[in-house]
Amino acid sequence: MLKRLLLSITLTLFISPVSLLQASNLSKQLLTVPMTLTTGEVITLEQYQGKKPVYLKFWATWCKPCIEQMPHFEKISQQHGDNLAVIAINLGINDNLTAVQKVQQEFNLSMPMAIDNSGDLAQAFRLLGTPYHLLFDKQMNLVHLGHKADSVLDNKIALISNNQPLDLLADNAITETALPLELGLNNNKTQAFLFTASWCDWYFKDSRPSASQQCIAAQNSVNDLTLQFDNIEWQGIISRLWTGPAELANYTKKYQVKHAIAIDVSNGMFHQYAVKELPSLVIVKNGEVILKTSDFSEPESLAKQISKL
Template structure:
């Protein structure tokens, strides 16, 4: 039988282990928050004071919100988020509280990134968190206009239609920006004064790709659409397999499956392969770390502004775009498609 003294020591030891684990997790969360804040601040630096983009948004309930009609009347608060995003989940209670306390003074809009998400998950998420503000799903264009680099990313637009604040944290800076935007008295901004982003050309199966290029991590310039060998573009994110393992296990497994399939197909050498990473939560150094630590020989490129993602209307990862020898889009394989080997054979 163990003595009371020994049992007491064991309990104290276990308590210290639990405390140490909690402190480690808290430190990791703080580091991620700091990194997210830095990325949002860097991405938004050039936008502060600029006219906000024009966009007519449609909510998941079918209602239209014309941002240009709001400018000059009331501030707008856009919050980019995703159902798989851990800090988004942590911030949701505060987000709903802002809607309840400031919704009459500020147009609050929850902007789902539309990146590896779906309408059923979004509706379930709204119900779980009892969200009452309008929810829209971005097609990537609003994210491009506002330099989306992290989730969540907060964008506060003043009454004058100019961007007031871009951040990642639900912190004092965000609340101060909202209060200042509400208290500002400025002249109205007309629709014609607001920025309208140019439309991004989109290529679908049968289209010949033109005017697209990207630089690999190794500094090679890749021009897409030029004649030569067939080409396969693997659209992904380096955090897919690890970060989504719990929140989106199907997507995580799909990224793992495609990576292994690609590695086996690359050995045949008759197709030029390129991995194209999204710029969401990814920098060049992040992608280099992935290359150094992941057993893959796939050449990699960072699509920092998600220009190629928009050009092929990629909203889910992993997606593989196959181009034939003439630069035409032969096939676009979604995460649920299991026929990559067959599709590549048909490309030859």
């Protein structure tokens, strides 16, 4: 019995901590995607693996439910912060550090904060709308995905903070499955992409009034520019955030859209052209961006710019 006990102790001492870790069902890409905090520190999910669970929350300063949930978010951080890594990720669309810091101060937010300026995090975690909650267990398995700050989320956080097992979500729950947007454009022509959202005109009305006006002006201007510059291939690219075929149809009818338009269901176009302001116009020639603007306040000036391209 003594020999068996000594052998057990010896084996335990020589098993490395890494070998004791269970494998995550996340891809290596998700585990290692860098999250740059506002402090400059770069973190990954992998560094928490085997140490503590992680709660990621995507948000935006102009997102009304996000702001309503902030007291709850801070409460979770205060209650479970010792046993749970709580990390906030600002979407970085129509937002900046000043706006983020204002919300941090207003709600005394204490959790680490990242701003997704590149759009890489939204793309990696397949963001479809804010607020967006992702909960990972100690082994970095996804156990919760949703938009509500409710009792379901609270119960899971309480359990996972106490190392209680939870059912895992499917391996592909946050894997990008949508096909890239196929536009069928003529590459011999100059291409113009209007990046906008089906909701930006009315949703931004109170929180970002200038952006709301730009969204209205952008679509109206591009309707006119489509007729004025028929040598350019015009295409509307609609954000996939909170948008499906019904919303797209309503938007198309509302603005009597004069050009081709489609939802960027894979977010590939937004990510490729690093669009972080709604609306944005990107004009491409021979694969090179020759004009990128979010200013539609002077249609005549914009038309003159385009005429010189």
